[in-house]
Amino acid sequence: MxxxxxxxxxxxxxxxxxxxxxxxxxxEVAHYTIAAKQVEQEVMRFSAAVELVRTELQGLRQSVPAxxxxxxxxxxxxxxxxLDDATLSRAPRELIRSLKCNAEWAxxxxxxxxxxxxxKIEDPYLRERKADVVQVVERVLKAMxxxxxxxxxxxxxxxSLIVVAHDLSPADxxxxxxxxxxxxxxxxxxxxxxxxxxxxxxxxxAIVGAHTARQMVHEGELVIVDGxxxxxxxxxxELVLAQYQQRQRExxxxxxxxxxxxxxxxxxxxxxxxxLHANIELPQDIEQVRESGATGVGLFRSEFLFLxxxxxxxxxxxxxxxxxxAQAMRGMPVTIxxxxxxxxxxxNGSARGGPNPAMGLRxxxxxxxxxxxxxxxxxxxxxxxxYGNIRLLIPMLAHAxxxxxxxxxxxxxxxxxxxxxxxxxxxxxxxGMIEVPAAALSLGVFVRKLDFLxxxxxxLIQYTLAIDRTDDTVSHLYNPLHPAVLHLIAHTIKTGSxxxxxxxxxxxxxxxxxxxxxxxxxxxxxxxxxxxxxxAIKQQILKSDLGxxxxxxxxxxRTDDPENAKRLLEKLNA
Ligand code: PEP
Ligand code: MG
Numbered sequence: 001m002x003x004x005x006x007x008x009x010x011x012x013x014x015x016x017x018x019x020x021x022x023x024x025x026x027x028e029v030a031h032y033t034i035a036a037k038q039v040e041q042e043v044m045r046f047s048a049a050v051e052l053v054r055t056e057l058q059g060l061r062q063s064v065p066a067x068x069x070x071x072x073x074x075x076x077x078x079x080x081x082x083l084d085d086a087t088l089s090r091a092p093r094e095l096i097r098s099l100k101c102n103a104e105w106a107x108x109x110x111x112x113x114x115x116x117x118x119x120k121i122e123d124p125y126l127r128e129r130k131a132d133v134v135q136v137v138e139r140v141l142k143a144m145x146x147x148x149x150x151x152x153x154x155x156x157x158x159x160s161l162i163v164v165a166h167d168l169s170p171a172d173x174x175x176x177x178x179x180x181x182x183x184x185x186x187x188x189x190x191x192x193x194x195x196x197x198x199x200x201x202x203x204x205x206a207i208v209g210a211h212t213a214r215q216m217v218h219e220g221e222l223v224i225v226d227g228x229x230x231x232x233x234x235x236x237x238e239l240v241l242a243q244y245q246q247r248q249r250e251x252x253x254x255x256x257x258x259x260x261x262x263x264x265x266x267x268x269x270x271x272x273x274x275x276l277h278a279n280i281e282l283p284q285d286i287e288q289v290r291e292s293g294a295t296g297v298g299l300f301r302s303e304f305l306f307l308x309x310x311x312x313x314x315x316x317x318x319x320x321x322x323x324x325x326a327q328a329m330r331g332m333p334v335t336i337x338x339x340x341x342x343x344x345x346x347x348n349g350s351a352r353g354g355p356n357p358a359m360g361l362r363x364x365x366x367x368x369x370x371x372x373x374x375x376x377x378x379x380x381x382x383x384x385x386x387y388g389n390i391r392l393l394i395p396m397l398a399h400a401x402x403x404x405x406x407x408x409x410x411x412x413x414x415x416x417x418x419x420x421x422x423x424x425x426x427x428x429x430x431x432g433m434i435e436v437p438a439a440a441l442s443l444g445v446f447v448r449k450l451d452f453l454x455x456x457x458x459x460l461i462q463y464t465l466a467i468d469r470t471d472d473t474v475s476h477l478y479n480p481l482h483p484a485v486l487h488l489i490a491h492t493i494k495t496g497s498x499x500x501x502x503x504x505x506x507x508x509x510x511x512x513x514x515x516x517x518x519x520x521x522x523x524x525x526x527x528x529x530x531x532x533x534x535x536a537i538k539q540q541i542l543k544s545d546l547g548x549x550x551x552x553x554x555x556x557x558r559t560d561d562p563e564n565a566k567r568l569l570e571k572l573n574a
Contacts (some may be wrong), residue, residue, distance in 0.1 A: 001233045003103075007185070007210035008475060009230035010196035012532070014163055014248045015183030015205040016224050016241070019217045019234075029104035029141055035454050039100060044092045046103035049143035050089050056139070057083065082136045087114060104141055111137045142310075162223050166214040173198035183225035185213045185232055188242050190468075190475035192458040192508050194344050200511075201281060203288075203532040205231055210474030212497050249299045258535040259529060262293035266538045269545045274520070276538055277333070277404035277528035279506060283321050288531045293538070296333035298505040298528020299393070299454065302377070303341045314371060318380035326388025327552075333389045335431070335454070335506075335528075336381050338374070338406075340395040342366050344470050358468060363396035378413035385425035392428060393454055398436040400445045405448065406430075435459035440488040447499040454528070455492055457507025461485050480509050486557050490522040504528055516540045517572045521553025 022031055034042055061076045082088060088110065095106035111133060118130035158328035162183040173195050184199050189208035205227030217234055224233040224244045234239060267273045277298030278289040282305065289297060305313050305321055313321075326334050344364030353358030367374035384390055394406045410430060417424055434440050435456030438485060446453060457480060462469040464485050467478050479485070486545075489505070496503030504526035509515050513528030513536050519527070520541070527537060552572045559565050 001232065005210050005216065005232040005234070006158075007207040007213070007230045008196075008234065008472070009206075009227045010191050011199040011202065011204050011206035011227045012183070012207045013203075013205040013251055014027075014224065014244055014286070015227070016222070016244060016248065017162045017182040018161040018293060019164045019219060019220045019221045019223050020161040020181075021214065021217065022168070024165055027458050029108055031105045032102050033100050034102060034338050036100060039097055042096050042103050045144060046092055046096065046107065046140075049103070049140050050083060053136070053139045054083055056143075061525050069570045075132075077513060078132055079136050079139075080182050082133055083140075088133070088136065088538060104144055105141060107137055109307075115175050124554075134325060145310075152311075162225055163265075163299040164213050164223075165218050168195050173202070177492065179516070183207075183227065185210050185217075185225060187211050187214050188472050190470055190478055192461070192478065193470040197458070197468075197508065197530070199282065200508075200532060201279070201285065201530045203530075209475055211472070216329065246296070249289050258539060260574045261538055261542065262291070262300055264538070266295075266541045266544065268520070268541055269543070270547060272525070274524075274541050275504075275526040276534055276541075277335070277504070277506075277526065277527055277533040280325070280531075281470050283324045283328075284532070286325055290328070292531035292534040294332075294531060294534055296327060296335070296389075296528075297325065298333075298504055298526065300334060300336045302336055302381075303339045303345050306339065308343060312376075312391045313375045315380045315383075318377060319383045320409060322381055322384035322390065323387045326384050326390050329388060331389050333391055335391045335393050337378055337393040337395055338381070339367055346380070358462065358470075364394050364402055366395065366408075368402065371409065374409055375413055375416075378410055381416060382413055382417055382424040382428065383422055385428050386423045390425065390428060393433060394430070394432045395433045395456070396435055396459070397432045397446070397450070398438045400442075401444060403421050403432065410482070433459075434488075434503075437488055440492050443492060443495045446496065447501045450501070452502040452504070453492065453496055454506045455489055457485075457489065457505060457509040461489060461508065465486060479562075480512070480515065481556075481562070481569070483557070485566075486518075489551075490518075490557055493519075493522045493524050502526060511537060513537055513540050514569065514573060517544055517549055518553050518556060518569060519554070520546060521542060521549035521572070522549075522557075523559075524549070 001130060014476050030406065032290040033107050057076055057080050091110045092103065092106040095104055095109055097099065099106065103492045115130045118133065147294045161181050162185060163181050164185045165184065167188040168184070168186050182205065183204055184206040186195065187210055189195050194209065196206065205225045207225055207227060207230050210232055213232060221235055224236050228250060236244070265273050266276045275295055277296040278292060278294035279299040280286065280289060280297055280300070281301050305318060322336055333512065340363040342360060343358045361369055378531035379391060381390060391408065397403055407430065414424065429451035431452035431454055432446055432450045433454050433456045437460065441447060458469060460479055461467070461478060465479065466475060467474045467476065493503050503524065505519060505524055509519070511533035516537055517540070549572070552568060556565050559568065
């Protein structure tokens with residue numbers, strides 16, 4: 001029977017394909033199917049990991065010091081028992097064989113079943129033993145992931161599959177980046193969560209906040225993902241299917257047409273040229289950037305080099321990544337944001353930072369608390385600056401002393417390179433992100449100390465409106481047109497222009513075609529967005545006359561009636 005679910009559209013376009021359900025636990029494990037001839041090899045990989053964990057646990061037991069509490073031995077024993085139990089050590093082998101799936105997936109499927117059984121147990125002590133099961137599973141997963149040959153194989157038929165999951169972390173999305181899934185649907189998540197942003201960067205139709213999709217959709221069922229309107233249609237009838245197929249063809253035609261303006265400068269009808277830069281997560285995104293006709297990289301979210309791994313990338317590894325991007329952009333600006341780890345982006349195995357991670361030890365706060373990690377990155381970026389036009393961007397600044405400390409550490413990194421006679425761009429520009437309201441309200445120190453500013457509207461909205469951007473239960477309150485948000489943005493752009501400090505917008509607002517004229521009206525001349533949005537924004541700029549925009553934009557800024565703001569915006573976009 002056909003039915004429809006609603007969420008928020010997170011990636012444009014329409015996808016039609018078979019639902020592929022992703023387990024709700026340990027989401028960071030890879031899910032892929034394998035060829036029949038690889039099955040026994042996969043079973044062996046699983047068995048080897050179980051063996052490795054057994055040796056590890058036995059070793060731990062032997063190393064328990066004489067005076068240690070008795071619980072420690074009991075706990076290790078329990079874990080060994082769980083590991084040796086056939087439901088955990090044998091059943092996944094059968095699942096690998098019957099489902100022809102990778103070992104991690106089989107193990108997590110089996111774990112889900114076991115955990116569900118534990119949850120039915122009345123005795124609270126025994127019920128809580130499910131945590132031990134999960135811990136043992138995590139050990140085995142780690143053992144598998146630590147082994148060579150972890151790289152993901154291409155899943156069969158991925159291009160016709162729609163991933164349906166309860167939640168996906170940014171790290172999951174990075175793994176999916178290596179496959180060509182047709183679409184994504186998650187129960188949780190807001191439209192500007194990093195997961196949704198990544199879905200957009202993959203240029204794949206996606207819906208977040210679909211609430212019950214994972215529960216209601218069955219594996220293999222035909223589904224339509226309308227990423228524009230946030231609608232998921234399950235088991236569509238023939239008429240609906242035909243309509244969406246037609247819409248899909250129209251969208252594709254529109255996309256092909258836009259390609260014609262790829263190398264046209266983004267100039268308004270009255271002759272002002274606007275910089276359209278691209279946001280990237282990894283060096284391999286550069287190909288898409290070049291196809292989009294972007295004239296620079298306005299935001300390289302460098303922390304994505306740190307995800308899906310247990311160790312930190314070395315200075316040399318980072319240097320190679322930054323250099324690759326700088327060289328590929330051939331002299332065009334490449335803005336590398338220093339690590340924005342914390343909140344929803346964590347290194348494997350490390351806990352989400354603190355009780356309220358978005359407000360915790362995140363981004364520059366974490367970097368200043370971990371100077372070695374920060375210095376390593378700064379040195380890598382500086383070394384790469386010798387190979388192109390690199391700019392440094394510091395995220396989440398709020399305090400003058402954070403700016404001071406970051407600049408001191410940059411100077412320190414330069415001095416270290418000087419000592420070793422390693423070349424770097426001595427005039428490298430350093431900018432700051434404006435994404436905390438406190439920063440937007442105390443711009444004096446920012447414009448005095450920094451060479452440029454970049455407004456991160458995703459976080460600016462989150463922190464101004466006190467709305468967790470990853471929480472779909474409050475995503476209806478996430479409103480870029482809230483007068484407080486618009487005031488902070490307009491004030492930052494106008495202050496930058498008055499003080500001769502360039503200001504860009506690199507949050508999702510920059511890639512929203514309905515907001516292009518409003519931002520132009522505030523005086524914005526630098527936009528950075530996902531390459532997938534760039535040509536549509538360019539088209540809007542080509543169609544726009546700057547003349548009347550400031551007056552109308554300021555009227556929107558002055559109104560405190562949301563309906564009126566909407567009407568005025570429609571007028572601006574007419
Ligand atoms: C932002 O906050 O708008 C931004 C561009 O940074 P991120 O989305 O990576 O937090
Ligand atoms: Mg941000």
